[in-house]
Amino acid sequence: MTERVAPARAIYGVISVPGDKSISHRYAMLASVAEGDSKIYNFSSGADCHSTLECMRALGAAYEFDQEDGRRVLTIHGKGTRGLQPSATTLDAGNSGSTIRMLSGILAAQPFTTEITGDGSLQQRPMRRIIAPLTEMGAHIEATNSEFPPLRIHGAPLRAIDYTPPVASAQVKSCILLAGLYAEGETTVREPIATRDHTEIALRELGANIRIEPRTVRLRGGAHLSGKTLVVPGDLSSVAFFLIAALIVPDSDLIVTNVGLNPTRTALLDVLKSMGANIKLLHVEQLNGELIGNLQIKSSRIRGGTIEGATTAALIDEIPVLTVLGAVSEEGIVVRDAAELRVKETDRIETIAQNLRRMRITVRTTKDSIEVPGRQQYHAAETHSCGDHRIAMAFSIAALAADDACLIGEAEAASVSFPEFYETLRRIAK
Numbered sequence: 468m469t470e471r472v473a474p475a476r477a478i479y480g481v482i483s484v485p486g487d488k489s490i491s492h493r494y495a496m497l498a499s500v501a502e503g504d505s506k507i508y509n510f511s512s513g514a515d516c517h518s519t520l521e522c523m524r525a526l527g528a529a530y531e532f533d534q535e536d537g538r539r540v541l542t543i544h545g546k547g548t549r550g551l552q553p554s555a556t557t558l559d560a561g562n563s564g565s566t567i568r569m570l571s572g573i574l575a576a577q578p579f580t581t582e583i584t585g586d587g588s589l590q591q592r593p594m595r596r597i598i599a600p601l602t603e604m605g606a607h608i609e610a611t612n613s614e615f616p617p618l619r620i621h622g623a624p625l626r627a628i629d630y631t632p633p634v635a636s637a638q639v640k641s642c643i644l645l646a647g648l649y650a651e652g653e654t655t656v657r658e659p660i661a662t663r664d665h666t667e668i669a670l671r672e673l674g675a676n677i678r679i680e681p682r683t684v685r686l687r688g689g690a691h692l693s694g695k696t697l698v699v700p701g702d703l704s705s706v707a708f709f710l711i712a713a714l715i716v717p718d719s720d721l722i723v724t725n726v727g728l729n730p731t732r733t734a735l736l737d738v739l740k741s742m743g744a745n746i747k748l749l750h751v752e753q754l755n756g757e758l759i760g761n762l763q764i765k766s767s768r769i770r771g772g773t774i775e776g777a778t779t780a781a782l783i784d785e786i787p788v789l790t791v792l793g794a795v796s797e798e799g800i801v802v803r804d805a806a807e808l809r810v811k812e813t814d815r816i817e818t819i820a821q822n823l824r825r826m827r828i829t830v831r832t833t834k835d836s837i838e839v840p841g842r843q844q845y846h847a848a849e850t851h852s853c854g855d856h857r858i859a860m861a862f863s864i865a866a867l868a869a870d871d872a873c874l875i876g877e878a879e880a881a882s883v884s885f886p887e888f889y890e891t892l893r894r895i896a897k
């Protein structure tokens with residue numbers, strides 16, 4: 468499906484966004500291996516999290532959605548840590564790296580073998596990063612060229628490890644912690660660079676025996692988890708698109724309600740504020756161990772600057788839309804230490820650069836960096852998502868600042884994380 472997005476004069480209104488994708492995956496997996504039912508409000512509407520639910524259902528944990536006072540509520544019928552059953556078919560993680568990597572941690576501990584795969588993009592994403600620690604814990608995993616899905620996971624009794632992942636990855640950390648839930652002894656994950664800590668928080672909320680310290684997590688295996696009522700905050704990585712739209716389109720004033728503000732996810736807000744963005748936090752509170760609040764964003768002159776090191780890792784999902792901002796900032800935006808971008812849903816350094824060039828924007832790339840000089844004008848063009856949700860949404864935002872309407876090819880990719888993206892955009896773009 469090709470979407471047409473016209474230039475906007477203002478971004479205006481009050482919106483909410485779907486539940487956080489990262490947190491939804493974790494609640495779906497953990498509620499499935501908890502004892503009893505969990506009720507989950509504001510579960511992500513994205514296809515990725517649906518893939519996780521379907522995988523858990525295939526392993527025996529049933530779920531259903533109901534309406535409650537006009538709100539969609541998900542009930543997951545937990546099977547207990549030892550209650551999953553072998554799946555009759557190969558599990559399908561779709562486009563979702565989080566599903567395959569995190570769920571592999573649980574599968575590695577089961578007394579049965581599971582095959583799990585995904586779409587064409589997922590079959591090209593690196594898995595050695597989880598295969599290595601899970602093998603060290605005692606599982607046996609077969610993969611194409613020892614790296615790519617489909618994975619055939621032969622579960623086994625696991626032993627705890629003390630592990631320092633070589634890449635900054637919350638998915639790898641989470642995979643090891645989920646395996647650690649089943650392991651004999653205390654599993655420790657040490658992170659040279661801090662990554663999102665939703666797994667640790669969710670494990671603690673559901674009753675795991677866990678100690679969370681800055682950049683070190685320790686989890687004792689064998690605990691039982693208890694199902695409970697959970698509320699998923701709105702996804703800041705989805706808000707990012709409208710946030711940057713409101714910054715770059717003149718006369719904008721946007722309020723976004725119930726946004727997840729976990730400090731391991733808010734690097735984007737800190738970076739933008741340091742570049743001159745007018746962003747205010749309103750009504751921040753804590754729910755299930757996660758911070759949640761409202762944001763107000765107004766059009767701002769953005770200086771631009773360099774993003775590198777731990778900051779790059781902390782806002783890795785927001786880089787596509789940050790580079791879009793770079794072109795209309797005063798000094799441009801440089802992103803360094805971004806090799807991980809090459810192994811996301813697409814090679815994002817490449818797909819960002821291709822689309823910027825289609826809009827006649829100057830951009831320079833290296834193997835792990837991208838540099839977009841400032842004070843440039845977006846020109847109307849036909850861009851393409853390449854099947855990557857964040858590329859579809861980032862270039863829809865670029866279109867708002869273009870000199871005429873743009874077309875975005877394969878725009879339906881947005882529904883991987885944000886099926887309501889275009890509907891919401893049409894409501895606030897004036």
Ligand code: S3P
Binds near residue numbers: 662663
């Ligand atoms: C995620 C972690 C990040 C991120 C992905 C979601 C998670 O991946 O890019 O969209 O939910 O843990 P890595 O941990 O591989 O960097």
